[in-house]
Amino acid sequence: MQSLFRFLLxxxxxxxxxxxxxxxxCIGLLVVAAFGTLQYIEQLxxxxxxxxxxxxxxxxxxxxxxxxxxxIAAAAVLLVIPAYAFHRSDVKExxxxxxxxxxxxxTMAILFVIVDLGRPDRLWHMIPYIGRFNFPGSLxxxxxxxxxxxxxxxxxxxxxxxxxxxxxxxPSTRAYxxxxxxxxxxxxxxxxxxxxxxxxxxxxxxxxxxxxAPRFIASAFASGPALIILTLQVLRRVTAYPVKQSVIDMLxxxxxxxxxxxxxxxxxxxxxxxxxEGAHAASIHYLFLGMHGFDALRNWIWxxxxxxxxxxxxxxxxxxxxxxxxxNLACVLGFVGIWIEKGMGLVIPGYIPTPLGEIFEYxxxxxxxxIALAIWAIGLLMFTVMAKVAIAVETGRMRAPPxxxxxxxxxxx
Amino acid sequence: MSNDSQKAGDKFDQARRGFLEKLGKAAAGAxxxxxxxxxxxGGASFLEAFGDMFNKQYKKxxxxxxxxxxxxxxxxxxxxxGVEIDCDDTPPQENVVFGYAINISTCQxxxxxxxxxxxxxxxxxxxxxxxxxxxEMDQGTRNLEEADHYYDPDTVPVEGKYYLxxxxxxxxxxxxxxxxxxxxxxxxxxxxxxxxxxxxxxxRYCMAACPYWARHFNWSQPxxxxxxxxxxxxxxxxxxxxxxVVEKCHFCIQRTREGGQPACMEACPTGARVFGNxxxxxxxxxxxxxxxxxxxxxxxxxxxxKLWYYTD
Amino acid sequence: xxRTVAGLTALTFAALAVPPVTAAxxxxxxxxFTGYAAASEFSVVPRQGELVFFPCSQCHEFMEPDATIRELxxxxxxxxxxxxxxxxxxxxxxxxxxxQLVAVNGEPVSFDDSHLVCGGCHGLRHKDWAFGAHxxxxxxxxxxxxxxxxxxxxxxxxxxxxxREPMAGPGVRTGLERVAPERHExxxxxxxxxxxxxxxxQ
Numbered sequence: 001m002q003s004l005f006r007f008l009l010x011x012x013x014x015x016x017x018x019x020x021x022x023x024x025x026c027i028g029l030l031v032v033a034a035f036g037t038l039q040y041i042e043q044l045x046x047x048x049x050x051x052x053x054x055x056x057x058x059x060x061x062x063x064x065x066x067x068x069x070x071x072i073a074a075a076a077v078l079l080v081i082p083a084y085a086f087h088r089s090d091v092k093e094x095x096x097x098x099x100x101x102x103x104x105x106x107t108m109a110i111l112f113v114i115v116d117l118g119r120p121d122r123l124w125h126m127i128p129y130i131g132r133f134n135f136p137g138s139l140x141x142x143x144x145x146x147x148x149x150x151x152x153x154x155x156x157x158x159x160x161x162x163x164x165x166x167x168x169x170x171p172s173t174r175a176y177x178x179x180x181x182x183x184x185x186x187x188x189x190x191x192x193x194x195x196x197x198x199x200x201x202x203x204x205x206x207x208x209x210x211x212x213a214p215r216f217i218a219s220a221f222a223s224g225p226a227l228i229i230l231t232l233q234v235l236r237r238v239t240a241y242p243v244k245q246s247v248i249d250m251l252x253x254x255x256x257x258x259x260x261x262x263x264x265x266x267x268x269x270x271x272x273x274x275x276x277e278g279a280h281a282a283s284i285h286y287l288f289l290g291m292h293g294f295d296a297l298r299n300w301i302w303x304x305x306x307x308x309x310x311x312x313x314x315x316x317x318x319x320x321x322x323x324x325x326x327x328n329l330a331c332v333l334g335f336v337g338i339w340i341e342k343g344m345g346l347v348i349p350g351y352i353p354t355p356l357g358e359i360f361e362y363x364x365x366x367x368x369x370x371i372a373l374a375i376w377a378i379g380l381l382m383f384t385v386m387a388k389v390a391i392a393v394e395t396g397r398m399r400a401p402p403x404x405x406x407x408x409x410x411x412x413x
Numbered sequence: 414m415s416n417d418s419q420k421a422g423d424k425f426d427q428a429r430r431g432f433l434e435k436l437g438k439a440a441a442g443a444x445x446x447x448x449x450x451x452x453x454x455g456g457a458s459f460l461e462a463f464g465d466m467f468n469k470q471y472k473k474x475x476x477x478x479x480x481x482x483x484x485x486x487x488x489x490x491x492x493x494x495g496v497e498i499d500c501d502d503t504p505p506q507e508n509v510v511f512g513y514a515i516n517i518s519t520c521q522x523x524x525x526x527x528x529x530x531x532x533x534x535x536x537x538x539x540x541x542x543x544x545x546x547x548x549e550m551d552q553g554t555r556n557l558e559e560a561d562h563y564y565d566p567d568t569v570p571v572e573g574k575y576y577l578x579x580x581x582x583x584x585x586x587x588x589x590x591x592x593x594x595x596x597x598x599x600x601x602x603x604x605x606x607x608x609x610x611x612x613x614x615x616x617r618y619c620m621a622a623c624p625y626w627a628r629h630f631n632w633s634q635p636x637x638x639x640x641x642x643x644x645x646x647x648x649x650x651x652x653x654x655x656x657x658v659v660e661k662c663h664f665c666i667q668r669t670r671e672g673g674q675p676a677c678m679e680a681c682p683t684g685a686r687v688f689g690n691x692x693x694x695x696x697x698x699x700x701x702x703x704x705x706x707x708x709x710x711x712x713x714x715x716x717x718x719k720l721w722y723y724t725d
Numbered sequence: 726x727x728r729t730v731a732g733l734t735a736l737t738f739a740a741l742a743v744p745p746v747t748a749a750x751x752x753x754x755x756x757x758f759t760g761y762a763a764a765s766e767f768s769v770v771p772r773q774g775e776l777v778f779f780p781c782s783q784c785h786e787f788m789e790p791d792a793t794i795r796e797l798x799x800x801x802x803x804x805x806x807x808x809x810x811x812x813x814x815x816x817x818x819x820x821x822x823x824x825q826l827v828a829v830n831g832e833p834v835s836f837d838d839s840h841l842v843c844g845g846c847h848g849l850r851h852k853d854w855a856f857g858a859h860x861x862x863x864x865x866x867x868x869x870x871x872x873x874x875x876x877x878x879x880x881x882x883x884x885x886x887x888x889r890e891p892m893a894g895p896g897v898r899t900g901l902e903r904v905a906p907e908r909h910e911x912x913x914x915x916x917x918x919x920x921x922x923x924x925x926x927q
Contacts, residue, residue, distance in 0.1 A: 047656045048615075049633040049900050055542070056897075058620040058630060118615020118630065118657030121466055125595040125614055132470050132596040132612075140594040140618045202714045203588065203624025282558055292906035355626045355711075356546060356579055357557035359906055360897070516858070524892040541896035553913060562895060563905070568888035632898050672867035683886070684861030684878070695765040696866070697857025705858050725850070725859065 003400055007166050010400075014392045015385040021238070026384065029377040036374020039367050040115060048118055050367045056360035057351040059116070061368045064343035065375070066112040067194060068223070071216060071342065073105035073150065074191040075224020077183055082250060084180055090244040096161060096394065097235070098228060100386040102154040102187070106147055108379035115371050139197045146190045153183045158386075162393045167400045191216050198350065206283035206350045215265045216342070221258035223338040225251040226311075226331035231383075233328070241391045252327055256315035259334055263312050266305065266341070283349040286359070294352070296361045301345050307337030470596060471502075471609040471648065482611065483648060490653050494639040502648040503670040505603035511664050511719065512604070512691040513675075514701045515578055518725040519685035522547055522569040522576035529680030530580075533665060534651040535643055537635025544629070544662035545580040545677060557710075578685075580677075581606065581627035581662035582710065582718030592622035598659075604691070604719055605664050607649035613658040620659060624711050625718075628661045664688070691719070758828070758841060764855050767870035770863055770877065773836040781823035790820050806883040817842050817881065843875045 018026075043050050053060045079098035083091040114120055125131035126144060135141040157179050164171035195213035202208050229251050236243040270288070273281040285291055290298045311334035313320075320326045353359045364372075392398035468474075468482055483500045490498045527545045536542050548560035552573050560577070570576065587606050590598050597613040600606050620628045634656040646652040647667035654660055665675035669688070678686040689698035701707065705723040712718070773779055778800065794813050797805075808816070819827040826834040829845035844851030853859035854875070861878065863871045878886070897903045 047631070047633040049898065051632075052901070053632070054898055054901055055620070055626075055629050058617045113616075116616070118617070118659075119613065122595075122612070122614045125470070125597070125612060132473070134591075134594050134596045137591050138594040138618070140592065140616060144594065197618075198621075200592075201588070201622050203711070204621065279556070279558065292908060294904070294906065350621070353558055355557075355624050356548065356562070357560045358562050358626075360903065519859070521886065521889070522891055523889060524894070527895075528892050539899045541898055543895050546895060551910075554911075559911060561908075563903070565891065565894050567890060569891045570888060632900075669866070672865055674862075674865040681861070682878075684859070684873070687857060687862075689866045697765075697862070697870075700765075700856040701858045704856070705853075723858070725853065 003167060004163070006400060007163055010166070010398055011389045014389050014398050018388070022388075026381060029381040029384070032377035033374045033381065036370045036372075036377070039370040040374070043115070043367060043371065044120070050365060052363045052365045052368065054360060054362070056354050056358060057348060057362035059347055059351070060362055061344070061364040061372055062112045062116040064347040065372055066109050066116070067198070067216075067346060068339050068343045069105045069109040069112065069379075070147070070191055070194040071220030071338075072224050072227060073102045073109060074187040074217070075220045076102035076105060076228065077154065077187040078221060078224055078254065079228065079251075080180055080187075081184055084177070084184075088250070090246045091250065093394070094228075094232060094243060094247055096158045096390045097231070097387055099154045099158045099183075100383055100390060101228065101231065103151060103158075103386065104379040104383040106151045106154070106190075107382060108375050110147060110151070111375045111378065112372070115375070139193065139200045142193050143190075143197055146186065146193050150183070150186050150190050153179060153186060157183060158390065162390055165393050166398060168402070188217065191220050198346070201350075203355050204283075204350045205280035206287075207346075208280075209269070211265060211269060215262065215269070218258050218262040218265055219338045219342050222255050222262050222308075222311075223335050223342075225255040225258070226335040226338075229255070229331050230328065230335075233324075235387065235391070239388075239391050240395060248327075249322070252315060252321050255331070255334065256312070256321065259308065259312045259315055262338070263308055266308075282353055282357075286352050287345065287349040291353070292359055294359050294361050296363065297345060297348060300340050304337045304340035304345060307333040308341065311337060468611045470612045472596075472599070479648070486646075486648070486652050490642070493653065494637060494642055496639050496642045496644060498642065498644040498646050498652070500646045500648060500652050501667075503667070505601050505605075505670060508690075508692050510604040510691045511583065511669060512689060512698050512702070513583075513664070513720040514687045514698050514707065515720070515722050516685040516687070516725065517575055517577055517722050519683045520547070520576040520578060521683055521685075522549060522564070522571075522574070523682065525680045525682060526578060526677035526686065529676045530662070532641060533643055533668075533676035534662075535635075535637055535646070535653050537631065537633075537654075538638065538641075539636045540631060540633060542629040542631070542635070542660070544627070545578055546626070548577040548579060549574050550577050577722070578677075579625060579627075579710065580720070581664075582625050582716065582720040583662075583664060585717035585719055586715060588622040588624065588714075588716055589619035589628060592618045594618065601649070603670070605649075605666055605669075606661075607663055607666065608658070608660060609649065610652070610654050610658045610660065615657040615659065617659060624714050624716060628659050630659050631656050758830075758832075758844070761852060761855050765857075765870060767855070767872055769837065769840065770871060770873050771837040772839055772874045772876055776836060779824075779836070785823040792820055804883055806885075807881060837874070839881070840875045843879075843881075 051060060051062075076098045079091055079095050082088050083095045114123065117123065126133055126141075128135075133141055133144075135145065157176055160176050161171045192213045195216035198204075198207040199209060199212040229248055232243045232248060232251075235241055270284070273284045277285065282291070286294065287297050287301050289295075311330040314326050314330035315321050315334075321330070348362055352361065389398065469478060471479070474482065479502060483502065486500045487498055490496055490500075524547050527543050527547060530536070530544050531538075534544065536544070546562055548557065548562060549564040549569075549571070550560050552575055555577075564571070564574075583600075583604055583606050585600075585604065587598075587600060590600060590606060593613075594616060595612060595614055598606060598608045598619060615630070617630055620630060631654055635654055637653060642653070643651060645667055647663075647670070650663050650666035665673070665677075669675060675686075675688055678688045687697050687701060689696040691698060691702075693699065701723055702721060707721045707723040709718045709721055778784075792813070792815055815827070817826050819825040819833055822833065824836075826836060826839055826842045828834050828841050832841075834841045840851060840854065844854075850859055854872070857870075857872070860875070861873045863873060875881075
């Protein structure tokens with residue numbers, strides 16, 4: 001118990017320690033988070049009328065980010081699969097970072113749902129037994145379950161590994177491996193359930209397609225590795241942590257395949273809806289071509305599609321993919337492209353036109369941007385701190401002080 | 414399972430009651446309960462605010478708790494609007510399932526129903542929530558995407574148009590009820606899909622699930638002119654709503670459960686609206702459903718709406 | 726009010742409520758209309774008391790019945806559109822007793838039962854009305870069924886409902902504004918055919 005307390009204390013100390021750049025980065029994120037929190041207090045005071053949402057478009061920027069981030073969370077654990085399934089020791093070294101990213105992304109996703117609630121004071125109604133939890137009827141209830149379990153899994157596994165290393169033990173594979181396998185499948189489930197959350201609504205033809213879940217997984221496995229590739233390079237530059245090039249190469253290949261599949265799915269969707277354009281195609285028509293003079297999303301979706309296509313081409317051509325600058329470009333394009341396509345590009349057109357055929361556009365307000373930015377800042381800060389502590393433990397910088405009786409044998413003590 | 418949850422709920426209740434009592438004493442001790450600024454979710458004192466916060470879901474409440482909640486609603490209306498309202502929770506009648514039929518040959522598109530509904534159901538005047546939308550449709554098509562919601566000609570009906578009033582269909586297999594993560598909305602034995610406004614968390618998933626755009630959200634605290642408040646209210650119906658929750662048409666539960674007719678039907682000057690008990694074989698609505706050409710909106714979605722349309 | 730009306734009309738209209746077996750009238754040979762089988766019990770909101778000039782005998786007592794078609798004088802200068810010139814007053818009003826209407830079979834009909842006159846021609850509509858698919862009900866779903874007469878809504882001399890100004894349209898929630906869509910009337914199928922033919926000719 002005492003060593004656990006010491007581990008947490010050491011971790012906190014490690015998180016607070018750092019160079020000026022590290023501190024500046026953290027303070028910057030804190031400022032953004034604080035500003036957004038003030039905006040959220042405004043939202044609590046006045047209600048959701050400070051957002052651009054309406055009865056016509058009743059989910060907006062928050063849920064768009066939520067859908068995207070669940071994908072990032074799912075894909076971050078993607079690293080686990082090759083590490084354990086194919087015994088890739090190089091990948092194993094960065095698995096903890098992936099899980100840290102998953103934790104940050106799930107937390108952000110949950111925060112995005114909470115800020116979207118009209119009555120956050122009643123969140124306890126969701127707690128089984130004291131509240132009334134509509135499980136298994138409601139897909140939203142399913143999502144709450146899978147996201148929280150996923151968060152717990154991804155907190156516990158790295159915690160166990162790091163804590164063992166901290167105390168100088170080798171973590172017992174037997175103890176945590178079953179949970180790693182569970183996390184792998186769970187990663188798919190969180191994203192499938194999030195897709196089902198949308199595709200369950202038969203009254204919204206744009207979402208009501210069985211392709212939505214596969215599309216979600218494909219786009220997640222494209223945007224997730226993109227973020228990990230970029231993050232690993234940053235970590236390689238600013239920390240002493242060894243990130244092998246082979247890991248990045250592997251991730252690039254995964255991203256290539258996922259992006260190809262994603263683009264194919266988009267084309268399949270476009271074909272099905274546009275070849276014989278029925279009422280089910282109204283939303284996609286609005287999204288890609290505009291409708292009755294409304295076209296707020298048209299330019300965005302074409303830019304996103306272009307970004308994804310360029311990213312796919314770069315990734316597909318072998319020499320280009322190996323060129324780090326081009327690969328990074330592909331990662332940025334793929335990440336932003338999918339953020340648009342799967343965020344605003346997915347959530348908003350589901351509401352336009354409304355089930356009664358009305359077209360009422362949605363534009364996020366400054367408040368929504370500020371709150372969203374704050375949540376991203378909180379996520380980044382979480383990841384930064386977790387990565388810093390994890391790297392300190394992994395590189396041996398952070399270790400439990402050895403018991404006094406073997407002080408003499410420990411060369412470092 | 415239900416026994417366990419009952420026990421857990423009871424335990425929680427005891428804890429809650431103790432907590433509230435302490436809180437009440439603390440508030441009384443401070444002697445400034447009414448001077449405190451109103452918490453974001455309403456209530457003059459923290460005790461009141463917490464009283465709402467720890468309200469149980471309607472179906473789980475005991476008679477005593479329901480009475481306490483009803484009197485809290487009355488006090489809140491008095492405080493917010495200075496109006497004494499009546500709030501009850503008249504139960505459903507035996508052997509009654511409500512249904513509605515609208516004659517679209519007769520509907521002239523006056524929108525009298527819309528405005529009668531706004532008044533009857535204490536709908537926020539600034540939030541512009543209206544439970545009924547009358548759609549102006551081109552003769553020769555039933556494509557909702559070509560409907561005009563905002564028609565405003567000098568006179569109606571306009572040549573070449575017909576009118577299609579849409580409101581909550583009180584589906585018999587309601588997708589909104591399935592969607593709600595906290596069981597804040599459910600179908601009552603008389604077929605009305607109701608919402609517990611004190612239980613809804615405002616996630617708006619039901620609004621995404623509804624194929625008829627029947628559900629509306631209180632984006633801000635609804636504003637009511639005190640002199641226009643309908644003081645006859647029902648817990649699951651037209652009582653003044655708090656901010657941040659979803660609401661919708663409930664077939665004027667405060668009227669129909671006591672044998673009255675819905676406000677929209679009463680207001681319709683053309684007699685296009687027919688309301689009644691689907692289980693009564695001698696009712697007008699049964700005659701219409703069994704003898705006239707009827708249709709329902711989006712019947713293919715399998716939601717089994719209990720609102721039909723028919724033509725002469 | 727509703728109660729008394731229901732009571733009154735129930736008396737005058739008992740025939741419709743429970744269709745009795747009536748023998749054919751010996752003089753005219755007609756069987757009077759006794760209502761529809763299986764129609765639920767109902768009574769009709771009386772109309773006679775609402776008539777402005779009733780009782781008609783106030784004036785007509787001193788006038789000779791005159792069936793000739795002529796320009797009507799005050800106070801009867803109504804625009805008589807019903808039937809577009811097919812009828813004259815005595816198609817519905819009883820020539821020798823202005824206090825009454827007349828059904829197609831010649832039966833005298835009270836103004837309170839004017840639907841029997843309308844139903845003589847508009848049979849299907851009358852049936853819908855009797856069963857509740859047309860017309861307006863005055864009482865609620867639990868009370869005894871009391872329905873309005875045809876002439877409550879339709880002016881018997883000009884029965885088409887006049888267009889009226891609609892009430893205000895829907896708004897949007899506080900803080901948002903609506904932009905009106907650019908609506909392009911989708912051409913009807915026959916309109917599309919017209920434009921295609923034109924293209925073909927060119």
